Amino acid sequence: MNRYGIIMSELGFCAELLDPFIFQHVDVIARKLLPAFCETLDSYRAFTVLYDAEKDGDRELAMHYDNAEVTLNVNIGGTWEGGQVAFYGLATREETEALEVSLKRGHGVLHAGLELHKAQPITQGRRHNLIMWCRSSGIRNDLCPMCFQEPRVLPTNKFYHEGFAVPGGVSADATREMSEDLYD
């Protein structure tokens, strides 16, 4: 469970910092390294995780896959022991033996969102990471990364579209009207 993380958009870190970082840099690297999992990255959800072995902190994160086409997980501080990120292969396949990544301070790992993974318990110190769930509507519009079904994409409110994009042809005004009908 992530009880102490913060959502980067709520702190205003997106427009000047994360938008250019993800859309101009991570996008190029992700499409080169993980072409089977992403096309152009066109939205993201970024948040932090904070583990603390000494206080009443979170110590670990249970096995899951991400609501992302690709995830960039970067350490942004702390000194710690334990806390490896363990990977078990794609959620759509049989579970493999754990591949454990011990991130060093300031280092990161880029992986497919579909990779099953968990954070092993931290045994000493604190670990603070920035998690960027990067989305590619070109992929998720055809296959929802959570339920593996083809989604029916409807306009939603303008703040929270979870990475899907309404297919072309719908004007901004029409989208706004539809979302007002649906959610007001």
Ligand SMILES: O=C(O)CCC(=O)C(=O)O
């Ligand atoms: O603790 C970590 O480094 C991994 C966090 C994670 O997998 C997530 O928040 O989706």
Ligand SMILES: [Fe+2]
């Ligand atoms: Fe994750």
